[in-house]
Amino acid sequence: MSTHETDRGAGATRGNAVTGVDHISILVENVDSAMEFYVDLLGLQVVKVENSELHGVRAAFLRAGDVMVELIEPLGPGPLQKLLETRGPGFHHVCFEVPDLERALSDVAEAGVRVIDDKPKPGVEGGRISFLHPKSTQGSMIELCDKKEFGEP
Secondary structure, eight states, rough: OOOOHHHTTTTGGOOOOOOOOEEEEESSSOOOHHHIHHHHHHOOEEEEEEETTTTTTEEEEEETEEEEEEEEEOSSSHHHHHHHHHHSSSEEEEEESSSSSHHHHHHHHHHTBBBBBBEEETTSSSSSSEOOOGGGGTTTTTEEEESSOOOOO
């Protein structure tokens, strides 16, 4: 490994670097059917299942050791339903936690990354979220989140 490779990430988002993986999201046709595999067969632990009208999904949060897995099912027509119809079920996004979402969004936008959500929006589990476009992230949908609530500095 070259010195250059070991130095990578040292200046990441100007002091607002990713602090961890918040969750991995999988797009499914039906949350209940998917839980037969993830919970009943693989043994992931159900944390909660809820509908989010704001996001247009039914979401199940499952714990796999230290990792949270989110199963998302579209509640009706929209981008997720279209994606399900064209691509089918499977990996949707990985969510990275950052200390300050607004600062991280400013930093990545300044670096030329296409931000889907210009302003943070409420996450299904609370906190604030925003997505980065796959065309700017090597082909994978990336969600950034922080654990701040709206109105919190």
